[in-house]
Amino acid sequence: MEEHKKRIIKAIQYIDSHLHEDLSLEKIAEVGMYSSFHFHRIFKLITGETLQNYIIRKKIEKSAFYLSVKKDIEIKEIYLDLGFSNHSVFSKTFKKHYGIAPSSFRNSAPEFFHRVLQKASKNGQVNTVFSQYICHIDNLLNWTDMNLKVGVKELPEMNLASVMSLGIINVEPSFNVLIEWAKKRQLFPRDNVKMISVYHDSCKVTPLDKVRIHSCMLLDERLKEQNEVVFSETIEKGKCIVGSGELTLDDFEKCWVSLFLWMNEHHYSMRKAFPFEIYHTNFKEHPEGKMIVDFCIPVY
Known part of the structure; x- marks a missing residue:
């Protein structure tokens, strides 16, 4: 199992460094020194998710991070840089993951004041809730002045x-x-x-x-x-x-x-x-x- 973990780590490093490229199963399996057939099974065994789910999740999470902290970048530039073909595909995928459109996400999480939480509603849909964990910005700024x-x-x-x-x-x-x-x-x-x-x-x-x-x-x-x-x-x-x-x-x-x-x-x-x-x-x-x-x- 340790040898498999080493190979999967190598594959993960490659994926995370090439999110903007076409990440085919064959190419990533080659990086991990597996056949395509065995790689897919072992990847899921070690990481707990399929290769495709992992790639999509990494792209969406990186886009969410950029939406939150890089306000000078247009949404189009973000999704094209991560390999999404158009706004419709990106928006649909983002909303499936976080339950909210990319533009609404950017407006709702302006300065990282809120933490993104996911919870399943009664009908099984994923709703994104922005839970404020610091009650007042002044308190945070005062804390920062005192401690950092x-x-x-x-x-x-x-x-x-x-x-x-x-x-x-x-x-x-x-x-x-x-x-x-x-x-x-x-x-x-x-x-x-x-x-x-x-x-x-x-x-x-x-x-x-x-x-x-x-x-x-x-x-x-x-x-x-x-x-x-x-x-x-x-x-x-x-x-x-x-x-x-x-x-x-x-x-x-x-x-x-x-x-x-x-x-x-x-x-x-x-x-x-x-x-x-x-x-x-x-x-x-x-x-x-x-x-x-x-x-x-x-x-x-």
Whole structure:
């Protein structure tokens, strides 16, 4: 089973990097080194969904993310970039997934103030409900001022060793795998080692059991020796909104919401890059479970 997981992870990485292309079963099976017949069955066994459902879900979730945070992009540009042939196909698919049209979604979720929830109604239809979890914006802004130091910085290129996790619950085990790998190569423990989480999905639009997060370790140089479990990843240098503070894990959601709010209020646009967290301390070593974290959004 572990060998199958390695191959499926490789296929998932390919899919997520080529959402704008025609992703045929034959091509993806080839990337995973399977026959088309066996790949379809094994993919569903490991991920819990069919290949086609996975591809459609990833495209729709990415479109929802862009609709929420990239207000300067026309809806047409978003759906064409993700490989939808026309507005009708995109709108129908989006509404089936979230229960609301793309334009209404954009208007209803202006600044990530609300969390997208899905629930089945009595007739089996999926209704999208925007549940406000921060009662008043002023409270959030006051909390941010008290707990985060926010600014825009030019960050250098970062070379990472990464392990993929599917689902929030698998992030910590992925870090454990990474640390064991690093210990064998005398890369851990060492002074000032930095651990990083890179969010390849947004927890606002992707179910928490399906969200893809990379558990990473910052290296001095690009990783040369890699495999399907521990692989090389690079965060490109560039401008980022950075929110820094000493916080508990329970504070992370508010931090991200407040940073996206700050981004929109200051008229920045998110680059086509993934948000990430840099951990400077370990919450397990703090009596109150706090850690020093940088929350980073790549912008231009």
